[in-house]
Amino acid sequence: MLTKRIIACLDVTAGRVVKGVQFVDLVDAGDPAELAARHAAAGADEIVFLDITATHEARGTLLDTVRRAARQLFVPFTVGGGIRTADEAAAVFDAGADKVSINSAALARPQLIAEVASKFGAQAVIVAIDARRAHGNAAPENAEVFTAGGRTPSGSRAVEWAREAEDRGAGEILLTSMDADGTRAGFDCELTAAVSESVQIPVIASGGAGNSRHFAHVFKEGKADAALAASIFHFAIADVRALKEELRSEGIPVRLPC
Numbered sequence: 001m002l003t004k005r006i007i008a009c010l011d012v013t014a015g016r017v018v019k020g021v022q023f024v025d026l027v028d029a030g031d032p033a034e035l036a037a038r039h040a041a042a043g044a045d046e047i048v049f050l051d052i053t054a055t056h057e058a059r060g061t062l063l064d065t066v067r068r069a070a071r072q073l074f075v076p077f078t079v080g081g082g083i084r085t086a087d088e089a090a091a092v093f094d095a096g097a098d099k100v101s102i103n104s105a106a107l108a109r110p111q112l113i114a115e116v117a118s119k120f121g122a123q124a125v126i127v128a129i130d131a132r133r134a135h136g137n138a139a140p141e142n143a144e145v146f147t148a149g150g151r152t153p154s155g156s157r158a159v160e161w162a163r164e165a166e167d168r169g170a171g172e173i174l175l176t177s178m179d180a181d182g183t184r185a186g187f188d189c190e191l192t193a194a195v196s197e198s199v200q201i202p203v204i205a206s207g208g209a210g211n212s213r214h215f216a217h218v219f220k221e222g223k224a225d226a227a228l229a230a231s232i233f234h235f236a237i238a239d240v241r242a243l244k245e246e247l248r249s250e251g252i253p254v255r256l257p258c
Contacts, residue, residue, distance in 0.1 A: 003253045004219050005226035006240060007046045007204060008039035008233045012081075013053045015065050017234065029234040032065050037072035039233055043240035043257030046076040048101065048174070048228060050128075052149045054082025055104045061088070063095045070096025080128055080174075086115045093120065101174055103128040104147035107154050107161070110168055117169030125172075126204070127165035131158035131191060132178040140194035143177075150178055158191065159198045166199045173203045174228070180208030182231060187214055192222030204228050211238070212246040219252050 010017045010032050017029040029035065036047050049069055051061045061082045070077055079092045080101025089100045100120075106112050106127055117125045130150050131143040145156040162173050175195050177188035187208045196203040202225035205218045209229035218224045232238040244254045 002225070003255050004224070004247070005045040005204075006043070006215070006244060006254065007048055007226050007228040008035075008044040008240075009048045009050065009206065009228045009230040010035055010069070011050050011052045011230060012062065012065060013051070015062060018052075029231070033068040033072050035234060036069040036077075039240070040073050040075045042233075043244060044075065044233070045226070045255060046078065047073060048078040048080070049097075050101065051079075051081025055148050061092055063091060066092060066095040066097060078126055080126070085112070086119050089116045089120065093124075099124045099126055099172075101126040101128045103130065104152075106165065107145065107147055107156060110164065113165060113168040113170050117171070122169050122171035125170050126174050127162075127170040127172075128174040128176070129158050129161060129165075129195070130176045130178055133188075133191070140188070140191040143191055143194075146178060159194050162195045162199050162203075166201050170201060172201055172225075173199060175203055175205060177207035181206075183208055184210030184232065184237075186210060187218040187222055187224075187227065189217055189222035192218055192224050196223035196225075202226060209238075212243050215243060216247060216250045216252060219247070220250075 017032050066079050076098045078099040079097040083089050083102050084105040130146045133143045141159045143158040145154045145161050147154050180188045187205050192205045204226040205224035206228040215227050218227050247254050
């Protein structure tokens with residue numbers, strides 16, 4: 001059985017890691033390179049770096065910040081935000097990323113997924129989906145995809161877009177529940193399961209992690225292949241090793257840190 005992955009996320013703006021609730025009310029959480037190194041040393045299986053204002057500000061990813069973080073890492077490193085072309089993806093790989101995450105640009109021009117995958121391999125391409133249910137309680141299959149860091153509704157549905165992204169060459173889906181983001185009330189397991197069951201590629205659940213039970217639920221009920229969290233790791237609310245030990249006691253296969 002494949003192990004489940006625990007991923008630490010760095011939401012970055014103006015060169016600093018920030019965290020908010022439902023994509024707003026951002027507070028400073030620290031330096032990206034320092035946090036990346038700390039999370040990796042603590043046992044995170046992967047690190048995801050998301051430049052959350054790049055698309056909204058119509059600029060590229062903060063490559064110097066990516067380089068600083070990459071130099072500290074010995075685990076897979078994903079970078080997203082502001083990647084609009086295969087050449088921009090190449091620049092991010094050159095800065096030290098192992099994978100790229102594309103979101104708004106892929107929705108605007110879906111062939112970008114195939115362009116990046118054909119050049120760097122599907123395993124290096126993650127399509128990020130920021131989804132919100134209408135009033136938080138719509139059927140999961142009706143969850144709408146938002147772009148520009150959660151600012152703009154796209155009219156697309158998360159399940160349908162995940163299928164198309166897979167067909168176009170994505171190697172993974174990073175699914176964020178905007179309703180749950182930053183609340184620490186638990187992942188949206190229904191939404192995660194709906195997307196996971198619609199595709200054959202791995203799905204990373206994001207949004208709502210607050211304790212070890214939430215991770216167990218999203219792996220079991222949400223059928224996620226990996227779970228991503230930010231604030232509970234940044235602010236030392238959860239220890240990655242202790243989290244993994246609890247998950248293993250629940251019968252969930254994880255890789256324990258050395």
